[in-house]
Amino acid sequence: MAAVTAPAVAPLIERKSKLGYAVADALTIAWRNLKGMSRTPEIIMFSTIQPIIFVLTFRYVFGGSIDTGIPGLPYVDFLMPGVFLQTVAFGAMNTGIGLADDLHKGLIERFRSLPMSRSAVLAGRALSDLVRNSGVVVLMVAVGYLVGFRIHTNVGAFLAALLLLLAFSVAFSFIFAYIGMAAPSSEAAQAGSFPILALLVFASTAFAPAEGMPGWLQAYNDVQPVSVMAKALRALMIGGETAAPVLHAVLWIVGLAVVVMPITVNKYRRAA
Amino acid sequence: MEQPAILAEGLEKRFGDVAAVVGVDLAVPEGTVLGLLGPNGAGKTTIVRMLTTILKPSAGKGTILGFDVATQSDEVRERIGLAGQYAAVDDNLTGRENLIMVGRLTHQPRGGIVARAGELLERFGIADAGDRPAKTYSGGMRRRLDLAAALVHRPRVLFLDEPTTGLDPAGRLELWTVIEELVADGATLLLTTQYLEEADRLADRIVVIDHGGVIAQGTASELKRELGNTIVEVVLADPSDLDAAKSLLGEVGPTDLGDDRRSVQVKVLDSGPAVLDVVRRLDEAGLAPTSLKVREPSLDDVFLSLTGHSATDDEET
Numbered sequence: 001m002a003a004v005t006a007p008a009v010a011p012l013i014e015r016k017s018k019l020g021y022a023v024a025d026a027l028t029i030a031w032r033n034l035k036g037m038s039r040t041p042e043i044i045m046f047s048t049i050q051p052i053i054f055v056l057t058f059r060y061v062f063g064g065s066i067d068t069g070i071p072g073l074p075y076v077d078f079l080m081p082g083v084f085l086q087t088v089a090f091g092a093m094n095t096g097i098g099l100a101d102d103l104h105k106g107l108i109e110r111f112r113s114l115p116m117s118r119s120a121v122l123a124g125r126a127l128s129d130l131v132r133n134s135g136v137v138v139l140m141v142a143v144g145y146l147v148g149f150r151i152h153t154n155v156g157a158f159l160a161a162l163l164l165l166l167a168f169s170v171a172f173s174f175i176f177a178y179i180g181m182a183a184p185s186s187e188a189a190q191a192g193s194f195p196i197l198a199l200l201v202f203a204s205t206a207f208a209p210a211e212g213m214p215g216w217l218q219a220y221n222d223v224q225p226v227s228v229m230a231k232a233l234r235a236l237m238i239g240g241e242t243a244a245p246v247l248h249a250v251l252w253i254v255g256l257a258v259v260v261m262p263i264t265v266n267k268y269r270r271a272a
Numbered sequence: 273m274e275q276p277a278i279l280a281e282g283l284e285k286r287f288g289d290v291a292a293v294v295g296v297d298l299a300v301p302e303g304t305v306l307g308l309l310g311p312n313g314a315g316k317t318t319i320v321r322m323l324t325t326i327l328k329p330s331a332g333k334g335t336i337l338g339f340d341v342a343t344q345s346d347e348v349r350e351r352i353g354l355a356g357q358y359a360a361v362d363d364n365l366t367g368r369e370n371l372i373m374v375g376r377l378t379h380q381p382r383g384g385i386v387a388r389a390g391e392l393l394e395r396f397g398i399a400d401a402g403d404r405p406a407k408t409y410s411g412g413m414r415r416r417l418d419l420a421a422a423l424v425h426r427p428r429v430l431f432l433d434e435p436t437t438g439l440d441p442a443g444r445l446e447l448w449t450v451i452e453e454l455v456a457d458g459a460t461l462l463l464t465t466q467y468l469e470e471a472d473r474l475a476d477r478i479v480v481i482d483h484g485g486v487i488a489q490g491t492a493s494e495l496k497r498e499l500g501n502t503i504v505e506v507v508l509a510d511p512s513d514l515d516a517a518k519s520l521l522g523e524v525g526p527t528d529l530g531d532d533r534r535s536v537q538v539k540v541l542d543s544g545p546a547v548l549d550v551v552r553r554l555d556e557a558g559l560a561p562t563s564l565k566v567r568e569p570s571l572d573d574v575f576l577s578l579t580g581h582s583a584t585d586d587e588e589t
Contacts, residue, residue, distance in 0.1 A: 028376040032365060032373050035369065040364060106356055107360050110356070112326045113324045113326060115379065116377040120377070
């Protein structure tokens with residue numbers, strides 16, 4: 001009965017490197033998430049129609065009454081970077097909802113019993129949400145263009161802004177991935193995410209400049225991540241001092257990645 | 273003796289102060305079916321989750337084909353299939369896509385995955401629905417897809433956690449047929465169930481679990497022999513004679529009225545002479561039986577005598 005001490009069963013499957021499997025498994029999970037997304041029209045609606053309504057409302061309803069604080073800058077040029085941010089920030093909520101769903105439908109239990117890479121569920125989710133966010137951002141750029149949004153810098157700076165935005169979307173979504181796994185249901189994940197998003201997105205400089213806000217709110221918006229990102233995106237799209245705002249934004253992204261990602265990964269390891 | 277395909281030694285799981293599983297020993301030889309029988313909350317699912325590497329045991333040891341579930345989880349996962357009571361299929365994917373996903377995640381050779389998915393859909397009778405999203409499937413079809421997903425990578429050891437819970441009788445029968453085919457093909461299977469009939473029908477050996485521990489084990493007939501007496505059941509033409517018959521037959525052995533209020537059941541030790549005795553006494557009293565049956569106790573009877581409560585008593589807890 002040698003097999004007990006020295007299990008010598010021939011490998012059942014062709015071997016790749018651990019990293020090779022991790023990438024392949026994450027791609028499979030991302031494929032499955034994107035397929036699912038394409039068959040859940042309400043998610044596509046939520047991630048596209050809703051920001052378009054925001055653009056139209058702010059551009060045409062509130063826009064006339066908002067002073068951008070920068071002489072000669074049309075409100076739509078101030079607004080669109082904020083809309084891009086709002087789009088990816090609310091998109092992050094779907095990351096948590098998706099994970100909560102997988103957890104409570106027993107899919108993660110199945111994944112855990114498979115010889116797949118342990119990082120694949122989170123990495124695949126981050127990847128599919130990055131693809132979705134990229135698509136929605138491209139759509140929002142087009143919508144913005146149609147309602148008069150123009151960049152004041154150059155294409156290189158604009159693309160850098162979009163890269164920064166997408167990097168932020170990934171790091172930010174890990175907060176909501178954590179909430180999704182902690183929540184007892186996908187409905188609870190949504191309900192739990194919304195107040196946080198409201199605090200970060202609505203109470204930010206995404207739609208209106210800080211100048212009109214009370215002092216304490218201005219102080220909050222000097223440091224909170226969505227407003228910091230808004231400042232960096234505007235610097236890259238509109239112009240003005242760029243290095244400091246972008247550095248501040250990068251610090252937030254790196255900070256979120258370094259602090260929140262390990263907590264979320266650990267939560268995934270322990271999740272039921 | 274050959275090494276068992278599934279082995280548990282002193283397996284324990286505590287959640288805080290609560291002991292969910294206490295010192296469970298199991299040994300399932302390759303090619304056999306073990307039924308883990310017990311009410312809801314008995315700890316069956318926790319045992320399965322430990323043996324399938326999902327939960328770490330608090331104490332004790334589990335091995336699958338010689339690989340330790342706690343320290344060699346990758347090796348274990350390559351060799352096991354798990355189908356759970358919640359039918360873990362992706363609703364938005366079609367049946368075929370669900371199987372292809374599992375094929376990729378179990379790192380099957382790329383070229384064979386699609387063919388394997390088609391073969392399994394065919395075998396489990398869901399080929400016609402194979403390209404429809406799983407959310408359109410009936411409960412029975414979902415369970416069969418779930419079971420198919422557990423088999424994609426040809427696992428040598430299969431765990432089925434309450435495979436038919438919540439199914440209607442037709443769905444249950446369909447699934448039983450499918451499982452019996454797997455067993456006939458030589459699968460090693462650990463099956464949990466709250467249905468005594470299911471364990472009796474599918475399992476070679478039965479381990480009865482209550483409050484996280486093993487309270488009895490053996491083959492179905494061993495359990496019955498060990499724990500129950502033979503029952504002689506007499507159905508009378510006139511139900512008004514039942515009480516008279518009950519007290520009359522009380523001299524043969526302990527009696528009970530049947531659930532249908534038309535029969536008297538007498539527990540006897542030695543069925544041959546006892547049947548003669550029963551017939552003689554009925555005849556002398558002028559009571560005419562319409563039928564007289566000698567039967568082994570059901571597993572329900574066994575469970576009741578083991579635990580003092582019926583298998584389904586605390587199903588809602």
